[in-house]
Amino acid sequence: MTNRRFRLDFWSAVSLILLCTFLLFLVYPIGGLLKEAFFKDGAFTMDAFAQFFSKKHYYGTIGHSTLIGVSVTALSLLLGIPFSYFYSFYELTGKKLIFVLCLLCTMSAPFIGAYAWILLMGNSGLLTGLLRAVGITGVSIYGFGGVVLVQVLKLFPLVVIYMNGAFRDIDNSLLEAAESMGCKGIERFKRIIMGLTMPTILAAALLVFMRSFADFGTPVLIGRGYTTFPVLIYNEYLGENGADFHFAAAVSVIAVLVTAAIFLAQKAASNRFKFTINSLHPVAPKKPGKVAGILMNVYCYALLAVALLPQLYIINMSFRNYTNSILKPGYSLVNYQKAIEKNLFRALGNTLVISIAALAIILVIAVLISYLVVRRSNFINNLIDTISMMPYIMPGAVIGISLVIAFSGKPFSLTGTLTIMIIALVIRRMPFTSRSATAAMMKIPISTEEAALSLGAPRAEAFTRITVPMMSSGIISGAVLSFVSIITEMSSGVILYKNSTMTLTIGTYTCITSGIYGVAAVFATVTTVLTVLCLILPLSEDLQIGRFQCLISALFIFLSSVQCGRRVLHYPYSILTGALCTV
């Protein structure tokens, strides 16, 4: 906009501060990572890469991760697209409930699902026991299949939420036009609906792949021999002969190359589908036929049940009597007592401090970036935008490693502090929030701000009094989702934490790995309850249900699952175990 000589006004100052911040906390660590990967004792070497490709144990991990990513993406699309089609085009029972459940599924902590499935189908799991009782053995959650199952159940609702938006943007007259030319049913779905939503399908696919590829919690818990690369990075970092940064850095570089390649491929593919729809007449949901309606409802609710019930089962298990990893009959609060001894409250406090601080920083920076990009597009601001997007293709473990490398020694000793965990999360979540902030900013006409300027408001004040309030509705739901995903974050934290900075998710993980399953269930329960509260309370207005009702229903879900666990699960289970014992 300006051809004027560079003047240091408010916004140029913001640009410079942001640029320096990103250079320090993002570019510098990535530089450190590259240096660590390619240099040993000050000399250039490719030996870490040679080592990586010399053993199947190493290079296999990238293959494993990629295979899991591709399978999970394909299955999530296969399950999610029909689900979302039913949801968007037909009147199903309890639509809002379905939407909330989808949100809960996809926002739950990544590895809690995995842990739930261990409790159900692990070596001493509920279902394993049941199956054994009827003579079926050899079914196990561990390995490739288990990882894919758990991840698909967590990620398919993401496809549903994405596709629902795309389906709602389809103009009904396009469908009617197709129908008037004799294109109906499955044919119409394939040729018109799929075609129109292809950009969204590709975007959802990329997101699912990135999440699945970079997931640490699920494979580390149930992967067993099927090692993926985040697990490898973690193991190398925590290696028995001390941390091998050199090798971990090299693995990280290779992982980022893979994600970058996938990212570019997706971009190239979606460039072929560039068009805009003017949706004047959105499709109104139809009443399905009787049988079809029942089938659709069953499909949706059954999928959600499979995805969510295991997590509720954890809540039940948190009240069971445990002696370390041995399950004892009866219910009590003994796990909670032990959890409190294991610093449950400190973990909860840490989680809240980290999440609130990270979210606040993210929001401020994202809003500033969106302003600079939309209103003050120039080389430096576009550079800031590009840099801030880089973490999109960086798995959490890679960010964790780079930060450890960059900030473990002088001049910036930050390892083991809450600060570095906050930094990691800010970096991780920035791309998502800054995208939604930019979208919100683009919808605000520049004239509103100019009106404020013309009335004498200083630039900073025009921004805070006019622009930010106008954006807020656009970024609030994004902020809620960011907040929840910060709470449930694990992959970078597990590398950066130490005992005093432990969070709820890391607490769960350490309890599982040290075999105190009851306490782990408590940590997982608290995480889940916190997630549910954080999701439902702020979104209640969007969902047009009262806040109070939400609180009640959240409590109800919590309590009823406990009750359910007692009455429904406990008795058959104890009868069954009793029967097995007598046999």
Added chain:
Amino acid sequence: MSVAINISHGVKKYGDTTVIPDLSLSVKNGEFFTLLGPSGCGKTTLLRMIAGFNSIEGGTFKFNDTVINDMDPGKRGIGMVFQNYAIFPNMTVRKNVEFGLKYKNFPKDKVREEADKFLRLVHVDQFADRMPERLSGGQQQRVALARALVIRPDVLLMDEPLSNLDAKLRVEMRTVIRQIQREVGITTIYVTHDQEEAMAISDRIAVMNKGVINHCGTPINIYLRPANQFVATFIGKSNILRGQLSESGGKALLTFGNGYTAPIATVRPEEIRRREVNVSVRPEEFVIRPAGAETREGIEAVVQDSVFLGSNTHYFVELSGGEKAEIIQETDIDSIIAPGSKVSLSVNMKKINLFDSETENSIMKGVINRTDEQDPGR
């Protein structure tokens, strides 16, 4: 306090593209001045340079004797009304109007009173405590006007303020704007692409094309004696016909395509010589006579189509030379000429305009085209 605006040799560039090459303009104190032109002609760019939202790459912009080239928009003493109203959606109507007073060091206890006064002036006082989204477009525009005026600006800038309203409301609002501007007596620069609106509202108009002012003058002069062919065709409707000018005893004669010749007294003496000209004839400047009546000389034409519009009837005719023209006639009882009829046309020689066929500039007497201050002549 209102000011005079003086722009000398203003330049606007975006990178290497020059949008306004060299523009000079004076607007009198208290004048209602309109920038008129097709979209992309640079009128909004110029307005935003005056407002301070666009940088100025050359020349001087002055409010009275103060150079404002690098002044912040908030310090220029402007009130601006935007095309999309730009009402702050997060504030009530009253808060919108009070917004600017906060930055003008207005005594705090008088703020509300002052805002109410201006809300009454634009007749939206009954909505003062509503949120803007519950107001109609016309009401929002009134609020925008009150918000711009309440800070007692030196200059009122309006950027196509009526283009988002429906036709009827547009007519109503332009009267409101004109009235209030007279009442407040504030120098106003108004941007529009609607020539009828510009005519109705302005003291003076600058017709712009490609960043250059083609004609700056009163609405009457611009319509009757356009400075060039672009202005003639942009303001109102003009049929451009080929013609030949010749001289006979110091008097000018105009010959149309098919040989019809008539004397013309309105050409500037120094332009009278044998030359090709473009003849601009407005649709109402034709006179139709049925062919074969008492055949006097005229341009022969065939009526191709007619559109009856109540008080007027439009005819689309093909002249004998192959040129097409549109004619407007007052509707008479039983007078509509059927398509296919042959007619003979003459023109009102006092009203038509001639342009040099190469430069397309007017060669007529009475063109008043001055960008410096002058008496509006109203």
